[in-house]
Amino acid sequence: MSRKDPPGTTSRPTVLIVGAGLGGCVVAHALADTHDVTVVELGVLVSDMQARLKDIGVPARLDPHVGAGPGGTTALWHNGLIEVSESVFDECWPFPKSEMAPWYDEAYRLLGGVERFLVEDAGAALRGKFREAGLAADQMPTMFIPARRRNLWETLSLRDRVRFVRGEVTRLEVDGGNRVRQAVVATENGEQRLQADLFVLAAVGLGTPVLLQALADEVPLPALRLAGCFYEDHPMAFVGLVTLRVPLYRFWNYRVPRAGGSLRMPLVVHHDGLQVSFQLRPAVKEGQREKVATMITQLRNNPLNLLNYFRVLRHPDDLLDILSYRFGIRLPTRHYSLLMVAEQPRTPERSVSSEVDPVSAQRWITRNWQLSAAYLSTLRNAITGFIAGLGNIVISSRVFANWDQSLDTAAHHSGTARMSASASDGVCDRNARVHGMQNLFVADGSLLPGTGIANTGLTIAAAALRLGHHLKAGQGD
Numbered sequence: 001m002s003r004k005d006p007p008g009t010t011s012r013p014t015v016l017i018v019g020a021g022l023g024g025c026v027v028a029h030a031l032a033d034t035h036d037v038t039v040v041e042l043g044v045l046v047s048d049m050q051a052r053l054k055d056i057g058v059p060a061r062l063d064p065h066v067g068a069g070p071g072g073t074t075a076l077w078h079n080g081l082i083e084v085s086e087s088v089f090d091e092c093w094p095f096p097k098s099e100m101a102p103w104y105d106e107a108y109r110l111l112g113g114v115e116r117f118l119v120e121d122a123g124a125a126l127r128g129k130f131r132e133a134g135l136a137a138d139q140m141p142t143m144f145i146p147a148r149r150r151n152l153w154e155t156l157s158l159r160d161r162v163r164f165v166r167g168e169v170t171r172l173e174v175d176g177g178n179r180v181r182q183a184v185v186a187t188e189n190g191e192q193r194l195q196a197d198l199f200v201l202a203a204v205g206l207g208t209p210v211l212l213q214a215l216a217d218e219v220p221l222p223a224l225r226l227a228g229c230f231y232e233d234h235p236m237a238f239v240g241l242v243t244l245r246v247p248l249y250r251f252w253n254y255r256v257p258r259a260g261g262s263l264r265m266p267l268v269v270h271h272d273g274l275q276v277s278f279q280l281r282p283a284v285k286e287g288q289r290e291k292v293a294t295m296i297t298q299l300r301n302n303p304l305n306l307l308n309y310f311r312v313l314r315h316p317d318d319l320l321d322i323l324s325y326r327f328g329i330r331l332p333t334r335h336y337s338l339l340m341v342a343e344q345p346r347t348p349e350r351s352v353s354s355e356v357d358p359v360s361a362q363r364w365i366t367r368n369w370q371l372s373a374a375y376l377s378t379l380r381n382a383i384t385g386f387i388a389g390l391g392n393i394v395i396s397s398r399v400f401a402n403w404d405q406s407l408d409t410a411a412h413h414s415g416t417a418r419m420s421a422s423a424s425d426g427v428c429d430r431n432a433r434v435h436g437m438q439n440l441f442v443a444d445g446s447l448l449p450g451t452g453i454a455n456t457g458l459t460i461a462a463a464a465l466r467l468g469h470h471l472k473a474g475q476g477d
């Protein structure tokens with residue numbers, strides 16, 4: 001523990017947060033001044049959460065695709081901030097987007113150091129430039145990327161504001177009234193039991209459902225049986241190349257005045273009721289290449305590996321990207337790669353669960369990620385439809401023959417303890433409390449009932465701030 005007061009020795013309500021990742025950090029921040037906050041985190045190494053996972057469906061190519069340690073996956077992320085669209089709120093959420101507006105405002109400040117209206121103003125200007133250049137789409141949301149990415153544990157200075165326990169929560173123990181009494185934590189000094197008034201699960205969309213499934217063995221609530229269902233990720237891949245008559249390269253990593261960051265503009269089309277987005281990333285002409293590879297994630301996450309700086313020289317598209325993002329230098333090109341990020345249908349099957357190896361007794365979290373043939377066919381139509389929709393600004397275009405084999409996780413593990421109006425349709429109520437439990441809440445990606453094509457980070461933070469507000473107002477009692 002990093003603070004002197006042992007838990008429960010102050011008169012403030014006690015809250016135990018499981019997971020020091022994005023959602024956990026934001027709730028800890030929201031409650032640190034009014035509550036006695038303890039955060040339990042399993043990770044020593046950033047790969048510790050992924051080491052507990054087994055992909056039994058489509059494998060993730062991104063490695064690691066989930067983080068651990070203080071900051072959780074914000075130690076690895078790109079910090080791209082994008083809002084879930086109003087239509088997705090109307091379709092999937094138990095409340096309208098307007099209820100999230102103040103929390104989105106605050107989330108932009110915490111995660112991006114930016115006022116939301118600056119992003120909106122710059123987005124409107126950029127949308128105008130895209131339209132002038134002859135581009136249209138069903139929706140053109142903005143993705144704001146701050147100049148420096150934030151590991152939230154560090155930027156929110158949580159080390160000095162909350163107690164930190166290194167350990168893995170293995171189960172929750174309840175009293176007779178559907179009230180969690182304590183969390184059982186495996187630490188290097190053996191098993192501990194930590195008590196609190198309130199418990200918040202923020203163990204990512206892969207860790208939280210597994211804890212809820214274990215709880216279902218003790219508390220027979222219908223909502224708990226849905227933990228691990230409705231999993232959502234965003235399949236993504238570079239799917240082709242286009243050559244255009246218009247100088248779109250000028251708008252890539254578009255600077256946002258007074259904001260210390262830049263914008264990208266995904267172009268969203270709808271196919272078979274799903275959103276599919278495309279970003280036109282400036283590229284060099286490279287003959288008949290059949291795929292686009294990027295080193296940016298590896299470079300960002302391993303800055304001390306000097307070999308990566310040499311390797312990036314073999315990825316000229318990355319060099320164009322780095323020049324525009326870091327230095328505002330945009331080299332003219334007519335070539336663009338098509339980065340597709342797609343909405344995934346949410347199905348009631350259980351995609352995330354736990355499994356114990358009978359020989360080694362090792363406990364795994366399994367992720368069964370499925371991309372059906374019908375879904376791939378929808379994506380294929382979306383790609384060809386999108387290129388056709390570009391019309392006469394296209395000089396030439398090519399869809400990669402094996403684009404579907406390079407589909408990768410976007411690491412947006414969500415939906416597995418989703419909010420819903422009724423306990424028969426989701427795990428948490430509209431205030432992020434597990435349906436039927438008195439003092440158990442969720443604050444990570446698993447809470448999100450639907451995201452369209454939006455990266456999840458901004459919305460996780462907004463929902464966690466909203467939960468913090470409810471708990472401060474005493475609505476967790």
Ligand SMILES: Cc1cc2nc3c(=O)[nH]c(=O)nc-3n(C[C@H](O)[C@H](O)[C@H](O)COP(=O)(O)OP(=O)(O)OC[C@H]3O[C@@H](n4cnc5c(N)ncnc54)[C@H](O)[C@@H]3O)c2cc1C
Binds near residue numbers: 018019042078169205
């Ligand atoms: C390379 C990469 C780039 C990304 N880029 C973006 C981006 O640009 N924009 C965006 O919005 N998102 C991005 N993401 C995704 C984003 O980082 C995640 O969606 C977000 O961090 C998820 O937040 P969370 O609170 O759900 O979980 P996490 O941040 O993953 O935190 C969960 C924490 O819980 C801990 N934990 C799990 N189980 C237990 C347990 N039983 N006991 C104790 N601790 C436990 C884990 O170790 C982890 O630290 C990216 C992800 C990756 C990998």
